Amino acid sequence: MKYPKAYSGIKKVFASEILNIISTVIVFLTSVFSVYVRDDVTFENDPAGFFALLGLTGGSVLFALIAFILQLVGFNQARKEERLFKKCIYFVIICAVCTVAMMFTGGMFNKICAGIDEVSTLLVNVYLIMGIYTLAENLENPSMQKRGKVVLLIVTILFGSALALQIVMAFMPEFAENLNVVNAIIEFVGYIICLVYVGMGVRMLSKLKHGR
Amino acid sequence: MFQQKVKRTVKVSIFLLTVMVAxxxxxxxxxxNTDHNSLRVDGFYQEQRDSLDVVFIGASDIYTSFMPGRAYEQYGFTxxxxxSESITSDGVKTAVKEAVRTQHPGMIVVEANAFLYGDNDNDSNQAHIHKFFDNLPLSANKLDxxxxxxxxxxxxxYVFPLIKYHSLWAELPERVNMMASNFTLDVRGYNYLKGFRTTAKVFKSDKPSYNNKIVDEHGQLDLDSKLQEQLMDLLDYCxxxxxxxxxxxxxxxxxxETxxxxxxxxxxxxxxxxxxxSYYTFENDAVNIGIDEKRDFYNEDHMNVYGALKFTDYLAEKILYREELKVDKLTEEQQENWNQVVTSTNQLYRYCDDIMTNGKETTGAQEDFMTLTALDKYSGATIETK
Amino acid sequence: MLFNISYTTLNFLFFVLVTMFVYFLFPVKKYKWTVLLAASVFFYAVVGYKLAYFILFTSLSTYLIALWIERVASNSKKLLKEKKKDWDRDQKKKYKNKIKIQKRLIMTLALLLNFGILAFLKYYNFFAGSLNDILGGFGVNFSAPTLKLLLPIGISFYTFQSMGYIVDVYREKTAAQRNPFKLLLFVSFFPQIIQGPISIYDQLAKQLYEPHAFDFTRMKHGMELILWGFFKKLVIADRAYVLISAVEKDYAKFGGTTLTFTILLYAIQLYADFSGGIDISRGVAQIFGIDMIDNFKRPYFSKSINEYWRRWHISLGGWMKNYVFYPIAMSNVFINASKKMKGTRFGKTAAGGHISKVLPTSVASLIVFLIVGVWHGADWKYVAFGVWNGVIIMLSIIMQPLFDGAVDKLHIKRTNPFFIGFQIIRTLLVVLVGYVFDVAPSFEQGMRTLGLFFTGQNISAGIEEISKLGLLVQDYVLLGVTSIVVLIASIIQERHSDTDIRTLLDKKPFYIRFALLFVGVMAVVIFGIYGSGYNAADFVYMQF
Incomplete structure (x- = not known):
């Protein structure tokens, strides 16, 4: 096998992204439930519901944490065979630091951390795609290279649109709710497209493993 | 080649973003130019959207005389x-629009000072304009x-105040307190005094007060034409x-003189x-409010905490009952926040009272790092009015 | 100005950004130059639309006259070819002379028209005032009227540039431009219209009209140069100008120490201001693929005043050399005078032989510097500035053998660092004397200042005066630190004169480049003198 470490690393990254999606979905469902279905679940009036919500919230946090560790381990493994993945580690750490900072701060500081977090997330994706692209180039896989270019372009455009929407929301907060939904959809679509490409990358590297 | 282009783009983007963030x-x-005005305006934008029942707009006349913490404690509205100091008529209009944009409050109370000048010089006073507008985030109203x-x-x-104030690097050591206050407020995410500021001083005037005389004053003097135009514009908007x-x-x-x-x-x-x-001329109502000319002012234009407490109670009652203010329910988190505001307000009262009782004085008792630190040794229990 | 679009404003950067986008995305490569023309026209309209007809007149007259000269030349060549067998040598020579005179007359027309406008607008009031003073001194009751004359933006620069082009067409060094709009672009190209450099047609035009594709390295280098220009202009020059302008307002009341300090600061301010502006111009041009001549090559490292003028305002020096110095030095008048002197008894001596040999060059230098002095401004102090530099150069040419002899006799190694240091300091002192007349409001005040250098020093009084001139201690520290930064950069560039400092920087690791550029940008943002709180000092050379 030509790139065993890269294969193993990217597979872990892929798994971490799946865990992230699950964690996000759980958080989303929990918030929807709390806001729109029952906003008065407490230990006193509904212990079962309370523990269920607590379990779900805890679960989502746990998934997110595992995903973070898996991502770091995966990138660390993959970087031994492709240097671009090393940059991913830096930006993953920056994302984590900003996420923690955002939890404890408000105001402009919080906004700056949020901005850095978004950009770092984008850069993780960019370097991940570039890493897979470079591996595809070395393996003389033109279709994966072409896909890589397209995916990179789409991801960048979607990020730019999300940024533009955020600027619009700052000026027209009356549309913030709707625009937030649009923003979330755009970011989710970009995320999925990137994930699909990573999955293809895993398959490309695994084919070599099995001699195909 | 492609990787080179992407790497280059990423490096350039990171550089530009780093410069922007810096x-x-x-x-x-x-x-x-961090001062109490910037802390006050920043604090307003930190309030959760649509969480305020009333927004008070005006100049120092209002931020020294009304205590939001006291109003919440006694009357339950936020x-x-x-x-902002000597706010201009444009500032008042923009503030009203911003309050509507971000809070949709049940009521907006405007203190009339900005429209009562004998001429419109205040409206072109650059310092007074900047003190308010520099601290507004970029919005359609600000751009307007x-x-x-x-x-x-x-x-x-106006869009990038850094262009005007970058030269303050030479004065950084003198501004440490305000910088620290600004940073801690920002990081904390909410404001303890909701914009209230006072001076711990009892005003001793050598001039006679006309407060009793103005009760029966019904005479009128025309407003400055430009200021009147601004007022009409505001009323049309409302x-x-x-x-x-x-x-x-x-x-x-x-x-x-006044x-x-x-x-x-x-x-x-x-x-x-x-x-x-509605227009309430509380100036003519000082007697009913219980204002003591010899004790309740720190200068001719502003009341100290003694006067502010009385006025807050009086005005809050008027708003709640006469104007039938609708008060929204608060979440638990918001209630906790407001309880802290009540405590800080009461502490500030006692702090100022302590200073004035001992015959001393201090200016600028407000939402700044040093003042807030000094409040810790005072009780936050309710101030009982005599 | 319609609104402020001077080089160190956000408006200008925004304007360059928009022009960049349009230029590089312009679909028809052949006509990309029209984007630069449109941008230049827009820029000139914003900065000086009221007097725009002057630049249009210069451009049109230059265009038409160049074509005329070329037509006369080509017609004459055609005729000569036809009459090759019919005419004898004398006839051909006579005809060629006639054509030469005709071409020269047409060229003179262009020079008279355009230099005439420049001279009138810039110097009429000066001469009228001087004439009134002289006549008044003789008791004559006549006074020439002074007029309210406004100078079009960049008139000195574009007039010199376009007249250089006319002379090049006359000399048949370059073909006349057939497209009037292309010529207008050459005359009005926006990065250079305010402060130069004064370009040679052959060197600039080809680059202007050729389409240039986007090139990342070129863009990066251009932006680095712009940043460097901003740093010098906003952080150093405009800061130093606060003190200099305070002194200029009430010059006569200041003592020797203050004036000495002001002149030293002026040396830094002038260099930073002018070279900073040129760097911005060159950086902007480089983004569009156009390399303009570097106007400064570390002039304060010069070992002689000759060398100084080869390193300072290089394009003006080059223009003067090509179009004033050589025509004078190689004119028959001076060559004959030199020959005549050589034939005399004095001319047969060693000294006389040397002087007669260098007579044309030394006198031509004096004339050139007289013009350079007057070019700087309409005042006797600028004449004094020009005369001072001209006389020093003339004397240095004439006395060169003496100096060489002294150095040899004292067994001084020319590469000895102390000797080099001495030469540099000596040159600086000469230059500083010239600067006195730049800063002083009049010739008399300039002479007074020179006297005070020696007799009017009082450190404590000077410090007291200087502390009230608008700058804080922090500003002086900053000026010191930033001047050292410029000095270090200049030393590095001087040591690697065969390459550009930006190319050297490219070889450094990414984090070093990132850090340097980031610090550079932040230095300009934090320490730059801009914004309404300060009056951004006008570009010193914008008045020319």
């Missing part, structure tokens, strides 16, 4: 003082003000947008009433 940090925390009122060559510095707006005139230590303002206030009252809005 400039933002400089603009917001370091090279900024409020904020979106006010900039495009209509600011000369083309100065517009960039009508078109169904804004529940009330005008007030806070109590002052009226002397012969007597004309009383007459202009009467004129403004008649204009406002004609348009179907």
């Amino acid at each position: 400039c933002l940090v400089l603009q917001h925390y370091l090279l900024r 409020s904020y003082l979106l006010a 003000f900039i495009t209509k009122n600011v000369p083309v060559d100065e517009r960039w510095e 009508k078109q947008n169904n804004v529940n707006i009330v005008f007030v005139r806070a109590p002052h230590f009226v002397t012969d 007597y004309d303002r009383v007459k202009r206030s009467n004129k403004m009252a008649s204009i406002v009433n004609e348009q179907g809005f």
